[in-house]
Amino acid sequence: MTEQFPFIAETSSLPLLSSMCRVRRGENFRVQGKMVSRPMLCLILQGDGVLVLNDTVYTAQAGSLFVLKPGTTIEAAARSNVTECILLSMDTVRLQQVRGEWKMTSSPAFPLDWQTGRLLVRHEQQAVLRLEQLYETYRGLQPDHFISIHSQLHELLQFLSENRLEANHEKVDPALERSIMYMRRYMSEGISMDQLAKIAGLTPSSYSRSFKKAKGMSPTDYLNRLRINEAKKQLTAETCNIKAVAISVGYGNEYYFSRKFKQTLGIAPSVYMKRDQLRVATASIMGFHENLASLGLHPIAVLEGVLDRESDEYEQERRLTRQLDQLRQAKPDLIIGDVYHKPYYDRLKSIAPTIILESTDDWKENHIRIAELVGREKQALLNFKELEFRKLEASLNLQPYFEQRRIALMYITNQFIHLQGSGEHPLNHLLYAELGLQPAQLVSPESSRNEYVADSIPALDTDYLFIHRATLQPASEKVFRRMKQTASWNRSPAVLHGNIHDISNWQRLCWTPSGQLQILNELEQITQQSVVFPHASLIGQ
Helix, strand or coil: CCCCCCCCCCEEEEEEEEEEEEEEECCCCEEEEEECCCCEEEEEEECEEEEEECCEEEEEECCCEEEECCCCEEEEEECCCCEEEEEEEEEEEEEEEECCEEEEEEECCCCCCCCCEECCECCHHHHHHHHHHHHHHHCCCCCCHHHHHHHHHHHHHHHHHHCEECCCCCECCHHHHHHHHHHHHHCCCCCCHHHHHHHHCCCHHHHHHHHHHHHCCCHHHHHHHHHHHHHHHHHCCCCCCHHHHHHHCCCCCHHHHHHHHHHHHCCCHHHHCCHHHCCEEEECCCCHHHHHHHCCCCCCEEECCCCCCCCCHHHHHHHHHHHHHHHHHHCCCEEEECHHHHHHHHHHHCCCCEEECCCCCCHHHHHHHHHHHCCCHHHHHHHHHHHHHHHHHHHHHHHHHHCCCEEEEEEECCCCEEEECCCCCHHHHHHHHHCCCEECCCCCCCCCEEEECHHHCCCCCCCEEEEEECCCCHHHHHHHHHHHCCHHHHCCHHHHCCCEEECCCHHHHCCCHHHHHHHHHHHHHHHHHHHHCCCCCCCCC
8 A cells, every 4th residue: 555645634735836837957956055945845956966865965866756745954965067956846725624614825845755865766767767758748838738737646646655765675565654653643653563463454463574574673672662762852942851852752760761762873862962062082993982072072081002913911901090090081971982992891980870872884873973962963963964965076177186096004003914805894984985095906895904924015007105103112113124125115106206195094994074174185195295396295205
């Protein structure tokens, strides 16, 4: 069963086509701060770039379809030389039967329960074709177009409704969506699995299986998330009572609510209420303190670098003890740690409430999570938006210089040479996916890093070699000198043409907005210096 327009119900919403236009723009096309006044669909026909809807960033490319609800703020910038899209705007008429008579009023709402953002659909090309056909009808190229445009609009919306996809590309099940609407509406009451299954028209076991496949979690976990999300909104109000919040979202017991809340977010409701006033410390080698700085908050203490496999255990423990003492003296209200500090959780917890963020290859997940813990979600979204526009600008600047030339990244420690692979990693995503640079063949596609001793490095068949030296200690310099004596080094195109460049620790910087900005700046500086000094290398050969 799919979403329908209930034309014979006592209260119905009828979408009518207001206008359509085909927009074509050239190089450097940009939109800033436009607000949508009517429900709209936007189909990208040609080009690619960045689209920001209400501060949420999307990649826009040919075939992408977006829902724009009234009040949506739009910013966009094109990467391609030509950008073309179709914009369809609607008016929604609300029909209501009163004492046997139909009354009609205008409504600003979107006719279906779709959220602003990317609309994933099966049969994408068919959706494009239907939109283009509707546009041709709207232009009056077919007879009786005035009558047919509205029926074609209804058919288009019905087609999109029947072919909507979840984020995991599973087909949207309207029966499951009905049960979710019920969860949202009645979350303050007791909701049983039998009730939800009945609403979806399934047995409890079939409902549970279908729900988990579509949403990636059980119905119980999903309901809990809805309740916790609603509780978070209420807890940010100036005057709120934890017991009242617990009851309003369906937890009759204040203590059970607090336990579920802490299980979900890692902190108690009482701490969440004052999250924007907390004294925060970090225990991270992934730059969590820099995440905080990007959010406008400087941690009162920073514990980092306790894991160094080139140091002996005694030295590591001595360093850890010293840093823990400094952390204790700072008296934080909250400690945010990464997965590398999980072995020290009990020692950190003895100092202050501690949250260990799980490992993820998506640095944005950690940034928005940290932002939520300190009440700065809006700043995180602003960071994402500014970074996306900066990356687009940098890619346009870098492409003419690098073109199809290959790059490789090298890290030198006191003992080893590390070559950065092109496997799943935020740095690789930035360099190769977002900036469009080309990895050299020696760059392993399966791993994020390969380790070598200095005299056994593979042939450095790359046009550009970016090198980070972890330390400038004699041991590190010795490793570097040994490598420079090898045939692999001296036969490298990068060495022969002087395209070797010192860089900061990009592998670490790539986990934060400010770090990614620094990487972009360094890349642009390299290109500028190379233009001025075409045969100069930043590393002595």
